[in-house]
Amino acid sequence: MPLAKLKKEEITPEQISDLLYEYFSPVMKGFYEMQSSFFSTRYKIHKSIETSSIILTYVRQIHLAIVRKRERKLDHEVSLKNFISNLKLIESPRHKIVSIVNSTGIPKETVRRKIKKLIDLEYLSIDKNKEYYWNLTEKRESHFLKIANSDIYVIAKFVSDLAKYLNINLDKKAVEDEIKSEFSFYFYHYLTCQLKWLHMWQTKIKDIDLLFISMQALIPTLGYEEKSKNIKALGIDNIYKIVGKDHENKSLSHDSTINASSISEITGISRATCIRKIEKLVKLGLLIRDQKTKRYAVNNITAGRTKNIITKENVVFTISTFSEYLSIIINAMIRKKI
Secondary structure: OOHHHOOOOOOOHHHHHHHHHHOHHHHHHHHHHHHHHHHHHHHHHHOOHHHHHHHHHHHHHHHHHHHHHHHOOOOOOOOOOOHHHHHOOOOOOOEOHHHHHHHHOOOHHHHHHHHHHHHHOOOEEEOOOOOEEEOOOHHHHHHHHHHHHHHHHHHHHHHHHHHHOOOOOOOHHHHHHHHHHOHHHHHHHHHHHHHHHHHHHHHHHOOOHHHHHHHHHHHHHHHHHHHHOOOOOOOHHHHHHHHHHHHHOOOOOHHHOEOHHHHHHHHOOOHHHHHHHHHHHHHHOOEEEOOOOOOEEEOOOHHHHHHOOOOHHHHHHHHHHHHHHHHHHHHHHHHHHO
């Protein structure tokens, strides 16, 4: 319904979930593009999504500590502009290795090894109790803010595009401004979703970089099926039906596939590493390779669907994880426009 008629009715997470199922191809293509951007900015810094997950655990708790300043002062500013100042007002949350393991699902020895490297690089510090905390050095402040602005831009674009399917007109710049004004509030919830999602995939496939690569094959698949068949939007069930049939008929289009060089360029993963990990994904059954073009696509052949990134189980978890967060932003925007 038009925004003017919404009055004070709010969009529920269930409505968001239903929308994502119904318009799966265009909306979830945008979601995976958002996720790809989120991972790409971090991979290019740490050369590992697992390392980035460890950092995210600390940053999430930083945002929570900042938001809790409102327990004593209701109008405490939690904006992006005030973030660096807020860091100086709080004691940086501490974590032992076991809490990072529990939060990320990464094996203990891997966490220990990566934390040691992060200390050497001055991303983390250790206190007298052998607890670790995030250390945003002065020279990295501008880089952190640049990444935050990049994240906000892609989140705002996705939210603005999603809102159109609810017949709500949300200006992308207005969404950006809203997130920036309540930065720590929105990013505490955003990173909570990301960590929950990453933990699920860490448990399933162990090497989270494989998920990052798989997304690059999924994005053109979702876009191609909708465009090539002149369908306004494919729901999740039709995606399985149509894409699976195409793959079984070996009619892989250039537009629905991607090559190793493109994946390397988008992700920041070296081409040699990409090729090695892509071959692992093919062996695992998540990707298939076109023997003529040497390009790759998501495996939607019926017999291999249990290994697919968009199995029903994985999709339900993904949508339920992010729907509440998306409803929080959209409802905030609705309230401001009424």
